[in-house]
């Protein structure tokens with residue numbers, strides 16, 4: 001029988017950055033549907049922690065900025081699952097810094113992880129995704145939607161704007177091959193990422209409180225609320241959704 005993505009329980013899924021936050025919630029949500037999920041990240045311990053919840057989750061400790069890794073990731077998934085239906089380009093790094101303090105290392109890390117790695121992962125995944133009529137989901141951010149600016153976070157925002165452009169363009173390029181490409185733009189999601197943003201736990205709690213006051217939803221989001229949309233957009237019923245970037249932000253970006 002030819003593999004297709006019609007049956008969510010039979011699918012093979014890759015989630016980069018599946019050891020924490022939104023990636024962890026996404027891997028678990030797919031696995032609960034019965035999908036086989038490969039999660040990728042640099043820290044094996046967090047990957048293993050994610051995988052403990054479900055036998056359908058396998059782990060691969062690897063750095064997606066390594067040029068050899070896209071092949072390793074995709075080949076591992078296809079070998080383990082016999083098919084690939086979904087690639088979730090979720091892994092990203094933050095790096096708040098004003099322009100005068102941006103150095104080569106930060107630029108390479110930000111653009112390498114958040115933009116270049118998804119390009120080569122997606123490229124490597126094309127043939128197996130074509131075989132199943134699969135979907136690529138790119139994680140963007142509501143913070144860079146429209147004509148927004150983002151002082152002191154220009155590289156991260158620029159990478160996400162560029163990723164949105166890739167989402168739209170690849171949807172058009174790959175539509176004839178039966179592959180869909182969609183984006184999700186989360187608002188502020190509580191993933192305990194305060195330290196990554198250079199904040200103390202107290203500062204992070206204050207930041208979440210301030211966003212809760214500003215957001216029409218009256219609160220920040222949860223990783224599970226973003227994961228739900230990722231899973232929905234890869235389902236057969238979502239087949240006519242293509243090339244768009246969906247904000248999941250409690251209308252924060254409209255304020």
Ligand SMILES: NC(=O)c1ccc[n+]([C@@H]2O[C@H](COP(=O)([O-])OP(=O)(O)OC[C@H]3O[C@@H](n4cnc5c(N)ncnc54)[C@H](OP(=O)(O)O)[C@@H]3O)[C@@H](O)[C@H]2O)c1
Nearest residue numbers: 017020021022041042043063064091092139141188189191
């Ligand atoms: N949380 C939010 O409020 C929010 C808002 C808007 C958009 N987003 C987007 O949503 C996605 C997930 O965010 P999150 O908050 O869940 O982030 P997170 O908890 O920091 O997760 C990022 C993941 O990426 C992995 N990663 C980073 N660099 C990597 C590399 N070179 N190779 C392999 N894995 C790598 C990290 O694992 P290792 O460090 O172990 O490698 C980590 O598990 C990101 O694309 C982010 O930009 C998040």
